[in-house]
Amino acid sequence: MPVLSANLGFPRMGANRELKRQVEAYWSGKIDASALLKVAHDLRKNHWELQKNVLGLDVVPSNDFSFYDHVLDHAFTVGAIPMRYREVFIKTNDDLLPCALEGDFLSTYFAMARGFQQLPSDGSECPIVDLEAMEMKKWFDTNYHYIVPEFHPNQQFKLTSNKFLEEYKQAKSLGIETRPVLIGPVSFLLLGKTSPNSPADFEPIQLLEGLLPVYEEIIKHLAEAGACSIQIDEPCLVQDLSPKAAQSYHVAYSCLSAAAKKCAKPIKIHLTTYFGDIIPNLSLVLPNLPIDGLHIDLIRAPQQFETILNAAAKHPTLQLSIGVINGRNIWKADLSAAFETVKKAVAVLGADRVIIAPSCSLLHTPHSLDAEAGLNPEVKDWLAFSVEKIKEIVLLTKAANNGIDCIKDELEANQRSIQIRRTSPKTHNPTVQERLKCITRDMMHRRSTFDKRWVKQQEIFNLPRFPTTTIGSFPQTAEVRKARASFKRGEISQEKYNEFINDEIKKCIQLQEKNDIDVLVHGEFERTDMVEFFGEHLEGYIFTKNGWVQSYGSRCVKPPIIYGDVYRPKPMTVEVAKYAKSLTKKPLKGMLTGPVTMLQWSFVRDDQHHKLTTQQLALAIRDEVSDLETAGINVIQIDEPALREGLPLRHSEWKEYLNWSVDCFLLASCSVADTTQIHTHMCYSDFYDIIDAITRMDADVITIENSRSNLKFLRGESFTYPNEIGPGIYDIHSPRIPLHEEMEHRLEEMLKRLKRNSIWVNPDCGLKTRKWNEVDLALKNMTDVAKKFRSKNC
Ligand code: MET
Numbered sequence: 109m110p111v112l113s114a115n116l117g118f119p120r121m122g123a124n125r126e127l128k129r130q131v132e133a134y135w136s137g138k139i140d141a142s143a144l145l146k147v148a149h150d151l152r153k154n155h156w157e158l159q160k161n162v163l164g165l166d167v168v169p170s171n172d173f174s175f176y177d178h179v180l181d182h183a184f185t186v187g188a189i190p191m192r193y194r195e196v197f198i199k200t201n202d203d204l205l206p207c208a209l210e211g212d213f214l215s216t217y218f219a220m221a222r223g224f225q226q227l228p229s230d231g232s233e234c235p236i237v238d239l240e241a242m243e244m245k246k247w248f249d250t251n252y253h254y255i256v257p258e259f260h261p262n263q264q265f266k267l268t269s270n271k272f273l274e275e276y277k278q279a280k281s282l283g284i285e286t287r288p289v290l291i292g293p294v295s296f297l298l299l300g301k302t303s304p305n306s307p308a309d310f311e312p313i314q315l316l317e318g319l320l321p322v323y324e325e326i327i328k329h330l331a332e333a334g335a336c337s338i339q340i341d342e343p344c345l346v347q348d349l350s351p352k353a354a355q356s357y358h359v360a361y362s363c364l365s366a367a368a369k370k371c372a373k374p375i376k377i378h379l380t381t382y383f384g385d386i387i388p389n390l391s392l393v394l395p396n397l398p399i400d401g402l403h404i405d406l407i408r409a410p411q412q413f414e415t416i417l418n419a420a421a422k423h424p425t426l427q428l429s430i431g432v433i434n435g436r437n438i439w440k441a442d443l444s445a446a447f448e449t450v451k452k453a454v455a456v457l458g459a460d461r462v463i464i465a466p467s468c469s470l471l472h473t474p475h476s477l478d479a480e481a482g483l484n485p486e487v488k489d490w491l492a493f494s495v496e497k498i499k500e501i502v503l504l505t506k507a508a509n510n511g512i513d514c515i516k517d518e519l520e521a522n523q524r525s526i527q528i529r530r531t532s533p534k535t536h537n538p539t540v541q542e543r544l545k546c547i548t549r550d551m552m553h554r555r556s557t558f559d560k561r562w563v564k565q566q567e568i569f570n571l572p573r574f575p576t577t578t579i580g581s582f583p584q585t586a587e588v589r590k591a592r593a594s595f596k597r598g599e600i601s602q603e604k605y606n607e608f609i610n611d612e613i614k615k616c617i618q619l620q621e622k623n624d625i626d627v628l629v630h631g632e633f634e635r636t637d638m639v640e641f642f643g644e645h646l647e648g649y650i651f652t653k654n655g656w657v658q659s660y661g662s663r664c665v666k667p668p669i670i671y672g673d674v675y676r677p678k679p680m681t682v683e684v685a686k687y688a689k690s691l692t693k694k695p696l697k698g699m700l701t702g703p704v705t706m707l708q709w710s711f712v713r714d715d716q717h718h719k720l721t722t723q724q725l726a727l728a729i730r731d732e733v734s735d736l737e738t739a740g741i742n743v744i745q746i747d748e749p750a751l752r753e754g755l756p757l758r759h760s761e762w763k764e765y766l767n768w769s770v771d772c773f774l775l776a777s778c779s780v781a782d783t784t785q786i787h788t789h790m791c792y793s794d795f796y797d798i799i800d801a802i803t804r805m806d807a808d809v810i811t812i813e814n815s816r817s818n819l820k821f822l823r824g825e826s827f828t829y830p831n832e833i834g835p836g837i838y839d840i841h842s843p844r845i846p847l848h849e850e851m852e853h854r855l856e857e858m859l860k861r862l863k864r865n866s867i868w869v870n871p872d873c874g875l876k877t878r879k880w881n882e883v884d885l886a887l888k889n890m891t892d893v894a895k896k897f898r899s900k901n902c
């Protein structure tokens with residue numbers, strides 16, 4: 109058998125984000141379930157045919173499609189549907205639930221993802237049904253968010269959806285043999301959380317034995333349908349594992365392997381790891397784990413190659429899948445270097461035991477470069493999106509099987525691009541490099557300590573207790589997006605566009621004033637995205653037209669690309685901030701994106717350390733902070749929602765990362781006077797384990813996501829935060845209007861933990877995905893609550 113080419117997952121949204129559009133159309137009632145299912149059906153078909161028939165890939169994945177998130181799909185598949193959703197939608201806690209490819213499952217599924225609220229028809233405020241969404245969390249260190257499964261000690265698992273099977277069969281009916289993808293049992297449990305009221309010593313991993321029979325069934329169904337192998341993802345193998353978790357791998361895979369062998373036509377188990385190094389856990393995998401294949405990420409962890417290759421060589425049949433094409437970044441691979449790795453693997457294992465693959469699922473890279481006609485041709489030639497990455501994999505496979513000469517022309521072109529990028533003046537700017545050399549520690553601290561600043565700021569702002577604010581963005585309505593698109597296409601003039609934006613700002617200020625918000629924002633209408641906007645104003649960045657990647661659910665982001673040294677040619681936000689300030693007597697908060705988030709949410713150059721790139725970004729933001737201050741904007745928020753997601757997956761590397769990333773935040777924020785109030789904002793994660801780093805950031809105020817994870821942030825035992833803090837009191841990701849009592853409850857909880865005069869009242873993130881009427885109602889309820897607490901507590 110020859111060397112095979114494989115993919116581990118294809119981006120779901122479609123070349124033109126068809127899935128996003130149709131899912132949203134379904135949510136707003138414009139299309140029905142059957143129309144949505146048809147869209148999904150067609151998208152899958154296109155993606156399989158593209159990978160197999162057009163690109164010539166050998167191993168094509170199935171069950172990588174999802175309407176919202178693959179972890180949620182899997183929770184559904186194994187019946188881990190929390191009771192509160194079952195009660196409303198399924199009205200049973202036992203019967204087999206509807207099949208995931210039929211229309212009626214969608215309401216339960218989306219309620220779990222987004223929350224659900226049904227108001228009475230008489231117009232009264234108290235909902236008949238009121239379900240919050242499940243928690244959402246970053247998928248490892250990516251900017252993809254998964255829905256966190258919930259488990260309780262008596263959790264029963266039951267095969268509940270046959271999505272995995274239907275998708276396999278759909279591909280098969282098209283003549284395409286696929287390798288279904290599933291999350292592995294150990295990672296699935298480790299990624300979950302315990303449901304409220306579970307005993308303190310309960311850990312989801314204890315449920316493994318109850319979960320395995322469902323996997324056995326899945327394996328049996330797939331084998332019966334004709335599948336030859338299954339990709340089982342165990343990304344947790346690249347992390348530090350507790351002894352219990354570590355032991356679980358053997359238990360799990362012995363069981364799965366036995367089930368696979370029992371099938372009339374045995375099915376191969378292909379264990380897949382990515383995002384890091386499995387060497388510290390290698391003894392759990394090789395030589396003893398009964399698996400048929402192993403995938404390793406050689407982009408993030410090339411250092412593991414030799415050791416694993418040697419271990420694989422000792423195994424009589426194991427297939428090794430080598431992730432030599434970066435599934436997380438958009439640079440063209442150096443095919444010559446990648447081929448060296450392939451050659452080594454083939455020399456040691458033989459062709460029939462080597463598979464060439466991307467480092468991880470291509471979920472994290474955009475669809476294809478085809479739509480990028482307008483991109484600067486020199487830089488475009490340095491890039492590869494999902495389709496181009498599969499082409500690279502197929503080329504390497506061809507070379508492995510038929511000799512390097514058979515890809516001679518392609519290889520030459522590839523080496524030319526690599527060489528040009530390495531030496532291009534576009535990537536190196538001597539002025540920026542000089543400025544980096546002049547960074548001193550002095551630039552990384554405020555002039556006075558927080559208590560001194562606090563006194564001065566109290567005098568100036570004179571804010572009430574429980575001051576209210578928002579996180580920055582206001583509804584990005586269809587009109588806003590349309591106006592921006594027309595402006596970008598040159599259909600409306602700069603003047604007309606500015607007028608339009610100013611009208612939105614006016615509306616936004618009026619709404620905040622009407623609802624008695626204390627510190628106002630301009631609404632971020634001029635920004636498609638909090639990173640793209642700044643990237644567009646910085647040198648060293650380039651933009652794609654269609655380079656979307658899924659962030660959560662139907663939300664996609666279009667990360668800009670940092671290809672060269674970054675600097676700020678001119679102010680970026682001063683004019684809008686000044687205009688907004690002119691419309692109100694209240695403090696107006698200038699809104700910036702922090703350097704670490706700029707880095708994390710961009711596709712980053714891979715030819716220098718991230719620290720250097722982040723320092724360049726920090727200097728650019730620092731210049732903007734100074735200009736805002738000079739223009740009279742004396743509250744400035746520097747968002748760092750991605751600080752935590754940049755944490756290395758292993759604890760031992762945290763310290764180094766937090767040192768340089770917090771330094772970069774300080775570099776960006778510390779030029780200001782004591783009287784300028786610096787805010788920062790973070791969302792989506794648990795923060796208490798990095799509280800020391802957050803404290804070192806020394807922002808005067810931090811607003812932080814908290815409502816979706818239900819005050820977990822505040823539960824950290826040793827929690828103390830010295831400056832002011834606004835743990836979000838309602839979830840902006842859901843269309844449901846937060847009720848007074850739930851926000852009061854959250855504030856009460858915060859009061860148990862935090863100093864009463866340090867608490868801000870705010871939503872947990874920006875309001876861009878909400879509708880104006882939702883924002884209006886929600887902010888009214890929110891300020892009512894703040895006012896009630898002022899009178900109660902002052
Ligand atoms: C993901 S954090 C978002 C912060 C940004 N200022 C906003 O309000 O949208």
Ligand SMILES: [Zn+2]
Binds near residue numbers: 789791813872874
């Ligand atoms: Zn946020």
